Amino acid sequence: MRIAIVDISPESRAALIGRLQLACTEAGLLSPEILEVNLNAPGDLPINPPVACFIGPGSYSRFGELIEEIRRITPDVPIALVLENEIYTSRGISLRKRFGVDVMPLGDIAQIAGFLLDCAERKKEAEGTLHSFVVGVAHLKGGVGATTLATSLAACWARNDFTAALVDFDDLSPEATLWSHAKPHHRDVTAEFLRRGEVSQERINELLVPVEGYDGKLVVVAQPLLYKEGFHFKADVLDNAPSASSFVTTLLDVLRKEIGIVVIDLARSWGVATFAALPLCDAVMLVTDDDGMSIRITLDTLERLRGESGDSGEFDFSKWNMVLNSYTGKLITPQVLAEEVDKLDIMPPEASLFTVPFSESGRQWGAPGKSFYDLAEPSVKEVIFKICSTLVPMEGKASEDQGALGKLVGKLKSFI
Structure with a gap:
């Protein structure tokens, strides 16, 4: 399962990777492949589209620009904005209305896991049932x-x-x-x-x-x-x-x-x-x-x-x-x-x-x-x-x- 993340801050990017790994474990998702996308080259998204793309809290000031670029390259990939807990409390709903994407706090592992499960299920439905x-x-x-x-x-x-x-x-x-x-x-x-x-x-x-x-x-x-x-x-x-x-x-x-x-x-x-x-x-x-x-x-x-x-x-x-x-x-x-x-x-x-x-x-x-x-x-x-x-x-x-x-x-x- 390929998951892309975009975050300008090394500290918050590392924190987001840790939360995603915990969320994948909680959701029972197999061997996640977390891809760090270079903010300075937003066209650096993989040719094989990821199942989901997370924009981390370190990129808060550039949410709109990044969402537009990601949608240009991979129109169908689900996008989630991840916010610091305090900012989520005050701005979460308004950001969701503004950008039309999922918004979740960095500290809520269950919410991140639920989003990943929804994305995985959507991918399975699009590709048909896996025949092992x-x-x-x-x-x-x-x-x-x-x-x-x-x-x-x-x-x-x-x-x-x-x-x-x-x-x-x-x-x-x-x-x-x-x-x-x-x-x-x-x-x-x-x-x-x-x-x-x-x-x-x-x-x-x-x-x-x-x-x-x-x-x-x-x-x-x-x-x-x-x-x-x-x-x-x-x-x-x-x-x-x-x-x-x-x-x-x-x-x-x-x-x-x-x-x-x-x-x-x-x-x-x-x-x-x-x-x-x-x-x-x-x-x-x-x-x-x-x-x-x-x-x-x-x-x-x-x-x-x-x-x-x-x-x-x-x-x-x-x-x-x-x-x-x-x-x-x-x-x-x-x-x-x-x-x-x-x-x-x-x-x-x-x-x-x-x-x-x-x-x-x-x-x-x-x-x-x-x-x-x-x-x-x-x-x-x-x-x-x-x-x-x-x-x-x-x-x-x-x-x-x-x-x-x-x-x-x-x-x-x-x-x-």
Whole structure:
């Protein structure tokens, strides 16, 4: 949510930013992006219009001039004048009549929050209901790079102006949680909601960890601090706590209302949360590497799980695809993997097989704001972009000079 502010005074501008942050928290608004507009260049409003524009008390003497300029550039953006409390008491009503905009005191957090909620609702009505897309990234053998792929997909969407949430179900090796630098209080909220079996819409901001370097467009749902609590994702072990399946259902329901794309890093050893999430995913990416043993374990385990499942929604293969990760061309080829999968007779003809090339620079990911996608060579980034745009169409396209691996991906779109 983009919010613009205009204020000539550094002190009152800082105070206004603080009030807006508190108001967003009270309103339950996700990851606000507060844009400070330069008073000396009022045409500096962003090309992508903000949801609301606040003119702070430090600009009191220039209210009329600024309102006129803002309306010239972005005619439809709602404007609010924020006044010092004493001035609001004496001049608030007359200023509202004079300029035809909302007027509120700096100290009234509830009034600011209410204005933001109205603006957010107006934006939703104008754009239509947000249709969130949920992607599950699954693997059946550790070490194949599923977390690397999950973070890369989320980062790619965030870099291309989508809001993305990365949900970490891996209790044993919570790499996504560590990468996000989640604070203990974020992880405690996950544990609290997991014990309750329900995620509160009003407290969603307490749960989400903004990842540094993505301008508020990428957040992570972290693992609890304690292993026993995280293990509840896999099996119902917490005393008197509901099943993790109820947590997963409400979590995804809340995220769908707030986030454009949700990526779930499913646990390496499958359990309650994974099986609860699979029917709710719009797409599932099954990851393996190009080692023959990894592929054999992955396919044998997949066949066994499908055979033992009593829920057709858990293994709705019409929405499954496969990813051959860290592909080198020296071990198993995509053609061999396609033939092996074809023997199982479980994947539909339209299922895609993607090969993500090995990346020496990308494998160094892990620093804040740096995913595998951000660090990988251009040809590898093009493959990640292709996967993302296949699942959710995006503007732009990869360059035509993709190299041999990129061309192979382009040609091999479905299983044999």
